[in-house]
Amino acid sequence: MATKYERYPTVSISKTVSVYPKIIHPQKVLNLSNLDRQCPTLMYLVFFYDNPNLLSCDGYKSCNDLSLNSVFNSLKSGLEETLSMWYPAAGRLSLNPNDGKLNLWCNNKGAVLVEATSQVKISDLGDLTQYNEFYEKLVFKPDFDGNDFPRMPLVVGQVTKFGCGGYSIGIGTSHSLFDGPSAYSFLSAWASNSAINTKQTSHDHHQLLITPVHDRATLLTLGNYNSQSGVNNSLLISKIDHVITAANNSNRNNQYDVPQMKARGSVGAAAIDHLLQLLIQASTNGGNIASSSNIFNQKYCSFVFKTFHLSSSLIENLKREVFKDGGFSCSSFEVLAALLWKARTKAMGLRKEAMVCLQFAVDTRNKVAPPLPAGFSGNAYVLASVALAAGELERIRHKAIVEKIRQAKDSVNNDYVKSYMEGVQGPRQASLPPLRELTLVSDWTRMPFHNINFFSSRATHVSPLVPPIPQIAYFMQNPNDDRAVDVRIGLLPDNLDAFCSYFLAAIAQ
Template sequence: MASIFETKRVNVYPKTIQPSKIIKLTNLDRQCPTLMYLVFFYKLSYNHKLVNDNYVFNSLKLSLEETLSEWYPAAGRLWKNPNNGNKLDLWCNNGGALMVQAFTHAKFSEFGNLSQYNHFFENLVYKPIYNNGDNHNNISEMPILVAQVTKFGCGGYSIGIGTSHALFDGQATFNFVSTWASKTHFNKHQGIIINGLECPKPIHDRQILLNITNNQTPIKNNALSKVAAIQHLYQLIIQTGPYDHMVKNPQLFVPSIEEDCVLSTFHFSAAMIESLKRRVHGVQSYSASVCTSFEIVTAHLWKARTKALRLRKERMVCLQFAIDTRTRLTPQLSQAFSGNAFVLASVALTAGELELASYETIVSKIKMAKNCVDNEYVRTYIKALEGSGDALPPLRELTIVSDWTRMPFHKVNFMYPYVNGAVSVCPLTPPVPQVAYFMQSLDHDKGIDVRIGLNPQFLTDFSHYFLAIS
């Protein structure tokens, strides 16, 4: 495989420097302070293959400086705040993001379908080295936003971006990269338009979520049992049997000791989705409003994955999926909120019950789990995350889904007017590779691309069960 050659590494600071300040984080932010990476691929036409590399890099650097003036926390650092119990908070100190320029002789054609993960893609992002021992870098010295611009031998470009999950959730990441792309030299006349709407200025303050969490009203005795995501997780841990230490405070996004995973992307076409929807109430009473595409594909994936793993019928199996609380809280969070606003909803059955359950039953349970997410659910959920968190034991029985279909990352165009959009956007290996990500399909057929990590021994069976729609 071809090598990557780094030619430049620079710090990028906000064009307008903001006063230094501390933003208190919530436990949702502290769940996963590691960097999450996306790689955008842009294939230039023959007429544009001689675009000057430095011009592209400098344009992106200047637009990032402008973007950081409003998204200034991304130029800051995480910090163990001694005034807040040594908890991680966000130190907006204008420490700067980091950008790398690189090139490779490799060509896009060598990788086939760019939507399929390839380990070489890990070289298309800059990965800061973090050590927390004596005489080593500590977390307050590490950038929480990094980017790498790589020119390929075929004339194409990749832009690999890493953002700390303590800084942004998926929706905020999409808003950030969309804003950055809109401010490139080429795009400035286009304005900042996201999903057909002008993007408002980001709101970085976490106070609404902190107020909900700090509400002094005693949590009801049965409140924790109503937060199904936490209750089911403890039940799964107990079911695994003896573990080398007691998991006192499990956190989903703390990397676990896990078997090898292969990251694969499966295309689920609009026709396949409609076929599944008709199973919910039959052809005669079919209505597209009976269930969403997310609900039916999630139900189908849960069935397919559980069947592929060949779990014993009496084993408890659990489906957990991320819910955006921005519109579910009172008062509501703005869509411009830049922190972490997702919690997990949860459904549990035995493997035998899941195998026999109709799609209508599973979709109904998914809807019920969604509807449970309110202020009290979020408050109890966030409080349950208090503490440093222990790594989970391997839990094959746990299926996790994250919905990115409302975030069309492939339409984020850092290279306008040379291209109409990215030919592919590839998430790199997440902290929990078993999570299934639902993304908008690039095939323009209103389908869904599902990225999931699976043990190689189960990959063939899962592919068969997941894609076989009769």
């Protein structure tokens, strides 16, 4: 059945070029950490900018007649300059033939930049904060079969000029190359190096002063840590595969093998312990765990993405309400994560005795010993985890949930990161199915992507596209209020109305 977005005219690509570093570096292999290898796919953002020719001349805004060709050439020259310092971004992922692990081959193969046009006006897209399938046409998606890593560029960009004179810049960066903060620094450097800006702001100069550090030595040392707990952590990924396989078979031996794994010991990282327990729970209770990629893709295509706008005043009221009886204060993230977890779990209609889990990303740059250097450009996030019975989660107050979230966050230290990295160790990553019992949250509020000035003003809006894990909830800074939060979450249609009802009721308390 045709979607409502198919009424839009197609996006026409007029130019596709490879972009190489201005300064060529000697080729070398950059060893990746286990955190880099978790998700070797492109993560996409689409930046929207109003017609730059309508902006007034106020000292830094351009009033020149910018053509698509001049914008494209400016982005290209800026990317050439940026790749000179961020040279791994011009490389390719490569499988080590000895252990099957991914590393980064810094071979100067370059990025890809595309020029495109559309007759659509940005105003035709409606509320830009609500995900729109048309956004998928505003990024360049290279052909990739999941295995041919040497052919896959790590950075791709597409500049599209709309019928109204506005622009979008859709950018994909490999998650094996960058996490959120390092992607933010890379894109800020690219914007600062592009000649579209007639005058750089102090923020841009600050980004230029940050020298990226590409070496993963500290995390590689942690990843080589040998546990004395008796658990063979290198087999945890295969254990997850075994749980999934056992859950999808009906023979008695496999049903017996699954619960045995729980008794083999804990790895010390709660996120991985809890994930294994959720998979075991789903298998032993007759759950249908979809290890087949075809089944997963069917579910993936069904997800609906909804954004909720939470003003700064509303968030402050929520924090006061949660702690009206006194005690410590909490962050916006903690209170919103508590409300979302409770609302989503209730919307799933789970058994009260079922184990449910909230997992959220924690930046470890200052949590490992020694701390990662300023400008570290790789992945430095691990997942923290809270687990409760569904009935208990529904019963306890939000204050108690916030306290558990804070405890989980505080538990992430050097030893936790060591255990986590062991837990995700392996020649490849397991393909995890979507679990109704698992709520995932990623906090982007400290990465205001809309402030990245590819033109002479900040973006009207920046939208992430569908992520590899579609049910994840993003907390994003609102472009018009830096203390407000936009919450975007992916849900299956059967759960959408219930979640909206419970979540809106929670924030209206």
